[in-house]
Amino acid sequence: MYKPVIGLEIHTQLKTESKMFCSCPNRSSVKEPNINICPVCLGHPGTLPVINEEAVKKVLEVGMALDCELRDVSRFDRKNYFYPDLPKGYQISQDRRPLCYEGFLDIKGKRVRIKRIHLEEDTGKLFHDEKEQSSLVDFNRAGIPLMELVTEPDIRSGYEAYKFAEELQLIFRYLEISDANMQEGQMRVEVNISISHMEGRLGTKVEIKNLNSFRAVQRAVDYEIKRQSGILENGKHVLMETRGWNEKKEETFAQREKEEAFDYRYFPEPDLPPMYLNDPPFNKQNIKLKTELPQKKRERFKNEYGIEEEKEMEVFIADRDLADYFERIMSETLNWTKEWDEKSKVQKREKNQLTRLVVNYLLTDFLGLIKEKTAKDTLITSENFAELIMLVYKKEISSKMAKDLLKEMHETGGDPSQIIEEKGLSQIKNTEEAKSLIKEVIEENSGAVIDYKEGKKEALQFLVGKVMAKTKGRLDPEKALDEIKKIID
Ligand code: ADP
Ligand code: MG
Ligand code: ZN
Numbered sequence: 001m002y003k004p005v006i007g008l009e010i011h012t013q014l015k016t017e018s019k020m021f022c023s024c025p026n027r028s029s030v031k032e033p034n035i036n037i038c039p040v041c042l043g044h045p046g047t048l049p050v051i052n053e054e055a056v057k058k059v060l061e062v063g064m065a066l067d068c069e070l071r072d073v074s075r076f077d078r079k080n081y082f083y084p085d086l087p088k089g090y091q092i093s094q095d096r097r098p099l100c101y102e103g104f105l106d107i108k109g110k111r112v113r114i115k116r117i118h119l120e121e122d123t124g125k126l127f128h129d130e131k132e133q134s135s136l137v138d139f140n141r142a143g144i145p146l147m148e149l150v151t152e153p154d155i156r157s158g159y160e161a162y163k164f165a166e167e168l169q170l171i172f173r174y175l176e177i178s179d180a181n182m183q184e185g186q187m188r189v190e191v192n193i194s195i196s197h198m199e200g201r202l203g204t205k206v207e208i209k210n211l212n213s214f215r216a217v218q219r220a221v222d223y224e225i226k227r228q229s230g231i232l233e234n235g236k237h238v239l240m241e242t243r244g245w246n247e248k249k250e251e252t253f254a255q256r257e258k259e260e261a262f263d264y265r266y267f268p269e270p271d272l273p274p275m276y277l278n279d280p281p282f283n284k285q286n287i288k289l290k291t292e293l294p295q296k297k298r299e300r301f302k303n304e305y306g307i308e309e310e311k312e313m314e315v316f317i318a319d320r321d322l323a324d325y326f327e328r329i330m331s332e333t334l335n336w337t338k339e340w341d342e343k344s345k346v347q348k349r350e351k352n353q354l355t356r357l358v359v360n361y362l363l364t365d366f367l368g369l370i371k372e373k374t375a376k377d378t379l380i381t382s383e384n385f386a387e388l389i390m391l392v393y394k395k396e397i398s399s400k401m402a403k404d405l406l407k408e409m410h411e412t413g414g415d416p417s418q419i420i421e422e423k424g425l426s427q428i429k430n431t432e433e434a435k436s437l438i439k440e441v442i443e444e445n446s447g448a449v450i451d452y453k454e455g456k457k458e459a460l461q462f463l464v465g466k467v468m469a470k471t472k473g474r475l476d477p478e479k480a481l482d483e484i485k486k487i488i489d
Contacts, residue, residue, distance in 0.1 A: 043088030063100025
């Protein structure tokens with residue numbers, strides 16, 4: 001068996017007002033080509049770049065979130081190469097003094113070390129027109145701040161690569177430094193893979209580019225592990241090269257050989273001063289994380305609300321609006337119990353039951369109601385949501401009624417007890433009224449009664465259903481069941 005070794009290089013477009021070295025708006029999604037451009041990002045002679053402080057601070061924030069060292073003095077370097085989407089003939093990047101270095105990210109208890117995080121500028125985009133036999137270039141993207149993160153080769157499988165990239169995307173979104181949408185190229189993952197006989201020995205690495213989904217990352221790595229193993233088993237050598245990913249065939253294909261390292265002739269960017277990160281305007285010592293990171297939140301949600309199931313947890317982790325809403329509802333719900341329970345201290349078991357109710361109504365019924373919208377768009381206040389939960393908890397309404405109420409509340413913003421009153425939906429408490437309604441149902445469904453007497457237990461459920469329909473869910477089904485049995489027996 002061969003041991004796979006994988007390292008990732010991840011480019012992420014930063015969400016800033018303007019581009020990296022000029023004041024053009026940072027908007028890569030605009031359709032019309034070459035409108036967000038200027039002499040600076042086109043590299044016209046005589047122009048000078050100016051460092052975008054916001055972009056530098058964002059990278060430092062990411063470095064902090066990933067436990068990196070933040071450099072004291074950093075600088076930009078010129079990376080020289082020719083390509084038609086690179087207007088200057090060089091890219092301003094960082095070679096020897098990246099902003100951040102030596103960090104790590106733990107994925108399910110496994111540590112992936114981060115080698116470096118640096119800042120550079122994005123390139124333009126080429127469009128190839130097969131019919132016209134020509135290519136067009138759009139420079140709207142040229143000069144957009146691009147953060148590059150490089151890991152140490154600590155990853156061992158396609159699944160781990162996917163999980164790592166996914167967690168990074170979450171962190172970027174939490175920090176609001178990027179939308180990090182892979183399909184739109186805001187986050188681009190390149191994987192380096194090699195295999196060898198021995199743990200710790202590095203084989204010849206192959207780089208795979210153009211992976212635009214997590215699924216592709218995982219598949220490409222797993223495919224490549226198999227391909228390379230096959231080569232070694234046949235006594236041949238793996239070629240050091242760059243490969244692409246064919247989404248349809250689900251296989252990698254050779255793009256270009258990389259026999260010797262390409263010489264970019266890096267040298268310090270003469271048009272930009274070094275960055276003293278302890279001093280204004282950067283003041284790295286003042287940079288603080290503005291938000292709770294996903295892993296912290298998982299731990300807190302587990303401890304505070306007892307959420308154990310991964311599926312549920314990840315819905316909350318991925319959707320921060322929903323998670324905030326959940327927390328507000330929980331705090332309102334616990335307020336309600338204070339009012340209701342004079343002892344004022346909610347017991348642990350009761351709290352757990354209430355939490356389960358809130359989670360279930362949120363993740364099934366509520367998410368079904370809001371569909372593509374976010375929890376921010378609902379008319380249901382957290383207070384009203386909590387009130388509904390208490391009504392269910394105290395068995396004052398059936399779950400069927402609760403679902404209907406939730407829908408109504410979402411549409412009108414109404415208060416649950418008010419809706420109940422207005423629509424005459426309150427639970428039938430008067431047992432005489434309940435009894436006579438049940439008697440009516442029994443008389444109307446004599447066939448089912450006979451079935452039940454003949455031992456068909458399902459007939460009872462059928463009758464309960466009829467009672468619920470007749471009362472529009474205004475009776476507790478368990479009580480109805482007991483009453484039906486009593487009457488028939
Ligand atoms: P290069 O200079 O060729 O870009 P780097 O040292 O910068 O190489 O590493 C690029 C990426 O490749 C990193 O993520 C690193 O972890 C990974 N890597 C380096 N060597 C190997 C290897 N033998 N097998 C797999 N990944 C590797
Ligand atoms: Mg590299
Ligand atoms: Zn510009």
